[in-house]
Amino acid sequence: MSVPKASSIQFLLSDMDGTLLRPDHSISPRTLDAVRALREAGVAFSLATGRPPRAMQQQIEALGVDLPTAGFNGGSIVRPDGRFLVRHHVPVQAAVTALLLFEALPQIETWVFADNEWLLRHLDGALMPHERQALGYAPKVVDSFEEYLPRIDKIVAASGDHRLLAKLEARLHASTAGQAQASRSQPRFLDVTALEADKGQALSTLAEYLGVPLQRTAALGDGGNDSAMFRRAGLSIAMGQAPDQVKGEADVITGSNQEDGAAEAIERYILMR
Incomplete structure (x- = not known):
């Protein structure tokens, strides 16, 4: 060029x-x-x-x-x-689809970002400490993501299984087409965000x-x-x-x-x- x-x-x-x-x-x-x-x-x-x-x-x-x-x-x-x-927030239906998919897999750490908080269901994820250092603040543990559904900025599937994340990315492209998008910001992270x-x-x-x-x-x-x-x-x-x-x-x-x-x-x- x-x-x-x-x-x-x-x-x-x-x-x-x-x-x-x-x-x-x-x-x-x-x-x-x-x-x-x-x-x-x-x-x-x-x-x-x-x-x-x-x-x-x-x-x-x-x-x-x-x-x-x-x-x-x-x-x-x-x-x-x-x-x-x-x-732009993730549409509720797309958020539900992604959360149900991620939380059913034990290899996946599911992170939700909403209301200026990093939300987790538990603190035993292997990648969480590294991300805490990178972000510069601690996550907040919640019993459920349900109350945050209308205000989610991003959902992350974190895993050391890069092949699994690639498969999940392709699956979400099909299941959330026209609603949200999924992309790999890093090999170990699959981000779900608003279409915009x-x-x-x-x-x-x-x-x-x-x-x-x-x-x-x-x-x-x-x-x-x-x-x-x-x-x-x-x-x-x-x-x-x-x-x-x-x-x-x-x-x-x-x-x-x-x-x-x-x-x-x-x-x-x-x-x-």
């Missing part, structure tokens, strides 16, 4: 986990410097992630992001003052908010939930450790998140150092 000239990119929308963040969830000094240089060059920068907005604040402050950011894969776009620019919760739509919404044409936007990510913004951005950049399918949908590939791939992408393809 012909990579757009540095001066043509006016807005970069980046994923967080596996992209800007290293495996230990830290941000490297080089990445912080690259984002600072990007903003000093007049290029707008924001975040789109599967995380809840509550779990983005530390990174927003560290990166100096002063624009609306997209959580829940674009289901919630939040202004810097906390007001919602966009908010789409990073591609988030990119379009934020570009319109900024007055930037889509052909002058760039998207950076590593997961299946990033493909939607790859298809809309003027320049799409996949991380080096991304699955082959995700790499195949990107215009260019950078280094992994262990190799400062996000900083490399900003320097090479946007700042053109």
